[in-house]
Amino acid sequence: MPILFRKSRRDFLKVSTAAGGGLALQFMIPARAIAAGAVAKGPELTAWLVVNPDNSVVIRVARSEMGQGSSTGLAMLVAEELECDWTKVRTEFVSTAEHVRRNRVWGSMATGGSRSIRDSQEYLRQAGAAAREMLVAAAAQRWKVPASECDAENGVITHTLSLRKLRFGQVALAASKLEPPKDVKLKDPKAWNLIGKPARRLDIPDKVRGKPLFGIDVQQPGMAYAAIAQCPVFRGKLATVAGERIKGMRGLIKVVQLEDAVAVVADNWWRADRMLKLLPIEWDVGPNGGASTESIREFVRFGLEDSSVPVARDDGNVEAAFAQAAKLIESEYYAPFLNHAPLEPMNCTALVKGDRVEVWAPTQNAEATHAAAAATAGVPLENVEVHLTHLGGGFGRRGFQDYTRQAVSIAKAVEGRPVKLLWSREEDMQHDYYRPMTLMRFKAALDSSGKLTAWRVRDASHSIMAGVRPQEIKEGIDRHALGGIVDMPYEVPNLRIEFAMRNSHVPVGFMRTVFHSQNPFMRECFVDEMASAAGKDPYEFRRALLQGRPKDLGVLDAAARVSGWGSPLPAGVHRGIAVQDSHGSYAGAVFEVSVSAAGELDIRRVVVAVDPGYVVNPDSAEAQVQSCVAYGLTSVLWGEITLREGRVEQSNFHDYRLMRIAEMPKRIEAVLVPSGGFWGGMGETPLAPLAPALANAIFAATGKRIRSLPLKNQGLRLA
């Protein structure tokens, strides 16, 4: 399972230890978490929550809110055990400066890999339970009765014998002086009141009022604005910039040269951006100025031909099984680079003053941002504060700290003045950490009864780990890149998986569902090819291979059942199916489509069944399924980043098309089948089976196999 951004966290820890424990330092601005409307005035009961005298509760959120609704879900986990009045709960993001001062009391702040809920659910519920016990103990002390005679419900403590009552707010101060209990008992899932029931998201009212919640909205006194141009060829450098061209122009504050970029600082962003465009800049593009999509694809594709590549898994003997096969099938699949395209472009506001740094950032990992800011400014961690803002989408892009480092470098050049760096959409499009280009070749053997006997996979791909955590790559094998392949759920007696790492000069990164956004496409389409060759129904063919995997089988069955798999459809309408587990959860999907002779694709129905173990907020879970459908289909239909002369060709939404409302399938059914007993992710898993289920439906409708994405290059467009 991928653990995102650990490298940065390790860096954080390293610096953190080096800096020692003497943390009694003055901060430029008092440590304070930004939270819309949250007022943590009252006493703290554990690091996770504050109970105000008016009985309202502020729950601290250490993970980023980028639309997935986890800030509400995390608060629900605490509130479930706290037994407070849910209508009086607010949240605030924790302060990274406090986090450093208090020895990482809030644990990981990383938000990626659908880990917010599943990694923190236990300590959050424990914090809620501990705070409840402290409140109850304080009330019992006041009444001079044993705590065991008291109950807490909906923010009120009752002495069950005398029916005396105290509100949480009345005893919070006394409770905060008690020792938190060492051991707490968590509720049985059957007793949950909040978890598993639809709850209103706490961030929505501010969002419909247009409140300035996002990084791009940060406003500080005397703030300057920066626009940036980065070397268009990755790994190139800045050669020269003729700054005199814009000298004396209105609003100019400074031209800042970075190693591989130029920034113009001005008194508003539009002026900064306009002057930047007037600047004559020479780049030293380095050795990659001739690279194109074709040359990179050839380079990656060589990994399919290479005779000596490492083997990640070798069960049985595939070659022997191939020799005895009744039928052999062979296919090659391709997935292109993709851009994350969150709607809010990269931005970061920074203030450097002497040896102190303050940063406001929409980041998926405030701790890593903190460490990056400290390292860039060359100051100890204790001198930095990062204010976490809401994120206008993240999808994995905002786990990288490139824009933070730039903002701090620019702020250093205009020391004493806050500066907001904002990328244009063009910079965002052309300077991403892209979803890796991947190719795969499969060979499979069927026996005379149509049973799968052997499967060989050759995966040729860019590796994200090579750039992020190279120590994870063992003997040339990046198991993270082989997600969904090396750990496939199917039982295959002879299975060989070979991996060729092929890294071009294009930076790659985690994009929603990561390798599970392309690997299951390839695997599940090929399973369909096997089923056809075996003359079997694709659903039944999968069922037979999944007998040892009840959870995968469960979502496959649920998707099939709800979609009415096997039942008659109107003329011209066809179904496709796929299944995939990822990020701790399981998902199965069925598409119903029709395709005209002219290649017009009509997506008539999408059914996605998901088993995340426990569902915290079903309403948010349904929203994540819809979100995955929009995000996943955008990639499948149109998504493609291409290169020419070493640089990305796409520049904005006119040539990197994103789905609009008219193109969204009208019938999407989210089928939640939580089987309990585990905590899985919800923001990414539903995306994994979409591309193959759609491609398999297209095959059913047209007889044409889709082995390369996007569909626009396969003569298909939306009806």
Added chain:
Amino acid sequence: MIELTVNGRKHSVDVEPEMPLLWVLRDVLDVKGPKFGCGIAQCGACTVHLNGEPVRSCSVPVSAAANQKVLTIEGLAQRGQLHPVQKAWIDHEVPQCGYCQSGQIMAAVALLAKNRDPSDKDIDAAMTNICRCGTYARIRTAIHAAAKTLKSTKA
């Protein structure tokens, strides 16, 4: 000096006439509701009303708004009462990250001002704003719901 009225308040700004309305709102007047997504009239995150018409403020020079009325999401609530579209957005839990939503709401308000009972096709044609989080199904439901409220309050 260019004069313009934003959410009922008169402002005069000393900026280049070609400066886009979006950046005058955001960086000069500190009105942060309209968002920047693309700068080329593609995404609609910057949607505001100019004399009641929805426009993509990243692509409208401020000179075009001189002596005109601009309405942004901040000016939508009347006497502390949210607009029925905003209420429908809350009832149906539309926003995810929320970044596109001021633009979506302004586009929906403009649609309903012209068309009291939009069909799905009308919604498809009028709502061309991008939501990268894919809140489209709920946007559609919320527009139909707001249309109902508007009809019952105005009838």
